[in-house]
Amino acid sequence: MIRTILMLSFWxxxxxxxxxxxxxxxxxxxxxxxxxxxxxWGARTGVRIAGIRARTVxxxxxxxxxxxxxxxxxxxxxxxPLLIPIIPGRTSVLVKRELFKIPILGRAMxxxxxxxxxxxxxxxxxxxxxxxxxxxxxxxxxxxxxxGHRSYDGKLLPFKKGPFYLAEDCKAPVVPIxxxxxxxxxxxxxxxxxxxxxxxxxxxxxxxxxFGSREALMEKVRVAIESGLPEEYRx
Numbered sequence: 741m742i743r744t745i746l747m748l749s750f751w752x753x754x755x756x757x758x759x760x761x762x763x764x765x766x767x768x769x770x771x772x773x774x775x776x777x778x779x780x781w782g783a784r785t786g787v788r789i790a791g792i793r794a795r796t797v798x799x800x801x802x803x804x805x806x807x808x809x810x811x812x813x814x815x816x817x818x819x820x821p822l823l824i825p826i827i828p829g830r831t832s833v834l835v836k837r838e839l840f841k842i843p844i845l846g847r848a849m850x851x852x853x854x855x856x857x858x859x860x861x862x863x864x865x866x867x868x869x870x871x872x873x874x875x876x877x878x879x880x881x882x883x884x885x886x887x888g889h890r891s892y893d894g895k896l897l898p899f900k901k902g903p904f905y906l907a908e909d910c911k912a913p914v915v916p917i918x919x920x921x922x923x924x925x926x927x928x929x930x931x932x933x934x935x936x937x938x939x940x941x942x943x944x945x946x947x948x949x950x951f952g953s954r955e956a957l958m959e960k961v962r963v964a965i966e967s968g969l970p971e972e973y974r975x
Contacts, residue, residue, distance in 0.1 A: 783821035791935025798942035814885035816922035831881035894923035913945040918968025
């Protein structure tokens with residue numbers, strides 16, 4: 741509990757300070773790299789304060805000159821601040837629309853080209869895919885939790901279709917990611933974080949030429965992600 745409070749307190753202090761110094765810079769220069777760098781440092785540091793350590797596998801397979809769509813499983817609130825700083829280069833994320841209403845945080849996310857999504861509105865979901873496509877075409881990675889929301893038991897939920905429409909439209913390689921261990925550290929419904937060693941596995945990129953049908957791509961991503969889960973979390 742204490743570690744969780746320390747992590748959240750650190751973020752609560754860092755956010756307004758970063759906004760004070762970085763927002764004017766972004767407004768004047770249009771360059772978000774400083775803001776993004778501080779955000780990634782803050783996310784990484786907060787996760788460490790909480791006692792989470794990450795072992796990363798497969799990053800060497802990525803070509804740093806290419807733009808990817810990363811598709812990951814999702815079991816914990818600690819997943820985003822753990823995963824996003826590990827991804828090389830700059831990435832956008834599909835984020836719940838409600839979070840954009842939070843003062844300062846919402847503005848920072850807009851500056852960072854994060855994409856709001858309303859999970860209960862089909863038309864809004866289509867608009868989010870269109871916005872995400874624009875972001876990818878700018879050379880910014882897109883990171884998506886393909887289940888749409890967190891799993892209670894650590895097992896994969898059914899995938900949303902939107903990310904696969906995006907992949908088809910953008911013709912960008914898809915990188916499945918497996919996060920294992922955060923379900924033990926901070927499962928859905930629990931506030932306190934347990935110090936844990938977490939593994940983040942980047943599976944080989946699936947090239948557009950190998951997508952096949954949308955359903956075939958979805959199955960390839962599912963098989964890859966599930967292969968990185970501990971045996972007890974596989975179907």
